[in-house]
Amino acid sequence: MPEGKIMKALSGFYYVKSGQDIYQCRGRGLFRKQKISPLVGDEVQFDISNPNEGYIFEVKERKNELRRPPIANIDQAIIVVSAKEPDFSSLLLDRFLLLVEANQIEPVIFISKVDMLSADELAKINSYQEIYRSIGYQVEVSSTKDGSDLQQLMPYFSNNISVIAGQSGVGKSSLLNKLNPQLDIETNEISSSLNRGKHTTRHVELVEIAAGLVADTPGFSSLEFDQIDLETxxxxxxxxxxxxxxxxxxxxxxxxxxxxxxxxxxxxxxxxxxxxxxxxxxxxxxxxxxxxx
Missing domain, CATH: 1.10.40.50 (Probable gtpase engc; domain 3)
Structure with missing residues (x-):
């Protein structure tokens, strides 16, 4: 029975990549009874005896999983926080870091839009950057005007499954589009009245970027700590x-x-x-x- 990785979940179908081919599959009925829900990123066994539609028969053990967004086996999270519009928030960054650490996912902090800062604001961002680096985190910065410096992110993606996390409006979809222009992911302007963006990504899918896989997801749609206990x-x-x-x-x-x-x-x-x-x-x-x- 062939094995593969779920690359996309949409409308009850799972699109499984095995070798160079993608197979449209459904989960077998037994999963519902066992309360097993296949996730994007899962390694699975599936049957393709029907030429039009396969069936997933087994989901391999996961090393981690997120519920929101629903994805499994993530190696790292690129946490995108903007320096401006919306303003940088160390509290929000630390919420993301806590969720990522609690799920045994390696975080990479990416601060966008630094070109919009005044000299004093830039000095403040630089001090935050030094603090997070001293803790041991990888921190990268980028501007909105020039996408060429995004090349510095390429080594992080290689041979990894990554998720892009961050509040709406910080430039997650724009980031993915610059890294792989063929994606042409929809982006929306910032809502000036709310100082945040609108969600533009409506399903979970793994896309190929820089010899790795990146989840094009809505990011963490919940920043609640309902799965984290005090001891953790x-x-x-x-x-x-x-x-x-x-x-x-x-x-x-x-x-x-x-x-x-x-x-x-x-x-x-x-x-x-x-x-x-x-x-x-x-x-x-x-x-x-x-x-x-």
Whole structure:
């Protein structure tokens, strides 16, 4: 039985790539009973005895998956944040980073539209860039006027399955179009009244870019932390993860506990105070959320 990867899901059909060919398939009825839903990115076994339509019989074990957008087996997330229109938000970036880290996906931070900044604004963005790089994150920057510097992203895509994440209006579709002009993905202007863009991508599909696969998705359509528990939270901050064994108490949550190595590092500014402030905010959000049954 042939094996392949689901490249697109649309209207109940799954388009599976095996070798150089794409096969239109449906999921077998048994999946519904077992509550298994095939996802774009899944490695599957399928039957193509019917020349017009195949059937997926088995979904291989996933290394990770996202629910919104629904995609599996992602290697990395290119998190696109704009420097201007909409304005750069370290809080929003840290929400994306937390979601990505919690799903064991490698993040790459991409700051767009830096050409729109004043000298003072650019200096501020540069300081953020240095902080995130010191944590260990890959950070790249680009302008809206000149797409030639997008070539710096090409090595990240090679041999990886990537998802482009970021708020609407930061230029995700434009980014993909510049990387592969044949895609011709629809883009919309920014809504000036809302200071954000409109969603333009309506289904999940893997497209080939720079010897890799990239998911053309609406990005994270939800930034809720409903799948993240309090014990996972500190592990998703790399600068805290490195110091957590230095805390006096095992299982320290770095909030009210005495002799906490994390709080000491924040006081010395070895950990950026804004990052710790966001950590506390996320802690409170997860701690006070209502249980779901």
């Amino acid at each position: 939270l500190p592990v998703c901050f790399p600068e805290m993860r490195r110091l957590q064994n230095d805390c006096k108490f095992r299982g320290c949550m770095h909030i009210n506990e005495p002799k906490c190595a994390i709080k000491a590092a924040v006081e010395k500014e070895e950990i950026a105070p804004f990052r710790y402030k966001h950590y506390v905010s996320f802690y409170d959000e997860i701690h006070t959320r209502k249980p779901r049954y």
